[in-house]
Amino acid sequence: MxxxxxxxxxxxxxxxxxxxxxxxxxxxxxxxxxxxxxxxxxxxxxxxxxxxxxxxxxxxxxxxxxxxxxxxxxxxxxxxxxxxxxxxxxxxxxxxxxxxxxxxxxxxxPNPYRDEADGGLAKPCSLGISAYSKNSRSVVAGLKWQGYADHIIEKDRAMSRGFNDVLFLNEMDFVAETAVANVFWFSGGKLFTPSLDCGILPGVMRQNVLKAAADAGISVSEGRFPLERLLEAELVFVTNSLMRLKVVDRLEQVVWPRPLANAPALRYFESLRAAVKAGCQGQTVRDWAAPGFDV
Known part of the structure; x- marks a missing residue:
């Protein structure tokens, strides 16, 4: 000292x-x-x-x-x-x-999502929309930055209105991310997600989904999308490393009914979820304390 x-x-x-x-x-x-x-x-x-x-x-x-x-x-x-x-x-x-x-x-x-079926449709996620913008030009944009108070404040406000999480748009009114997750949606047989230049976190689970989609031959578009593009989606889901993939059934007053079992968007989602789960469980460190482990 x-x-x-x-x-x-x-x-x-x-x-x-x-x-x-x-x-x-x-x-x-x-x-x-x-x-x-x-x-x-x-x-x-x-x-x-x-x-x-x-x-x-x-x-x-x-x-x-x-x-x-x-x-x-x-x-x-x-x-x-x-x-x-x-x-x-x-x-x-x-x-x-x-x-x-x-x-x-x-x-x-404890994992707050541990009791759920790995993002299954039984407990979908609902989103409010933040009144405040995500700054894509911030010096800490894209970092998993300790100063997450703005995310927590807005998530708390959304939860007080009956939602599970909150969706941020950036300062140009493009879809960005939620307080705790990256956002994806299916439309017309194609997978969409905001690009990193929207100021979003380069999520580990986000990258898993992009890889799984490429491996499955699913067309992916990363870009700058206005909110209207998201609202036109057939199926929306969010991702993070604790819940993996979770379907969204409501964004403010817009409600997405549970997809039919044979709906293409649901089949795509289920295939991505299964591939991501298998990939995550294949990249674990289980016996770190075993003698002779080579880091």
Whole structure:
């Protein structure tokens, strides 16, 4: 602790980590990963995105698979949890940025979507629309940025109106993302999703869906779409790493009836959901603590 700077908490001097840029200014990144039966899903893509974010911010730090492995195994053992959600929070501490330290914290909690049938139609998602725009030109656009208060505030407001989540348009009134998910829809036998230049997060599950669609020969269009294009959809769904894929049945006052079992859009969705689930479960780290494991 510096001789010229003293940090206090409840009348007691504390370590300077309590006054880091991460705590004072929400300067940090986070990742959220699903784990089932002790297996963490897709740690590689999540680490790649987080480390790319550090580089973009100018931080001279990267989180290794070894560090994540040790932290996850310790947290899992201490919690006794075999399935749930892992949050990795990495916060800047110090200046200049290229010499700053990064404090990493791991949190385990129940997966809020764990009791659902992997995004099945039994419990579809409903969306309100935010009155505020997503800034596609923000310096942190596309980062999984610690400062998610705007997302949480707007999601809370949507939930108070009876919706599960909230949809953001960007400053040009193009469809962007929800507070916690990427957005897709089927129309005319084609899959649509906002492009990254709309200011959205490059979701790990989003990339899984795009790959599964390419493998299945489903035509995909990434672009800038006005809200009207989404409202004309035959089937809408949202994605994140905890719920994987989930159908949307309502956007404000627009309601999408449950698709018929033989509807092409539903068949496409079901094939994508099955392929993504298989791919995710094939990219797990199950026995990290086994002797001789090679990171």
């Amino acid at each position: 510096s001789a010229h700077t003293v940090y206090w908490l409840d009348g007691t001097p504390v370590d300077d980590r309590c006054a880091s840029e991460g705590i004072q200014f929400a300067y940090g990144l986070f990742e959220t990963m699903r784990f089932d039966h002790g297996a963490l899903e897709q740690p590689g893509p999540h680490l790649e995105r987080m480390n790319a974010g550090f580089a973009r911010l100018g931080l001279g730090f990267s989180l290794s698979e070894e560090a994540l492995r040790l932290g996850f195994e310790a947290a899992k053992a201490a919690s006794g949890m075999a399935s749930g959600a892992l949050k990795v929070l990495a916060m800047r501490r110090g200046a200049p940025v290229e010499k700053a330290d990064v404090d990493v914290q791991l949190y385990l909690r």
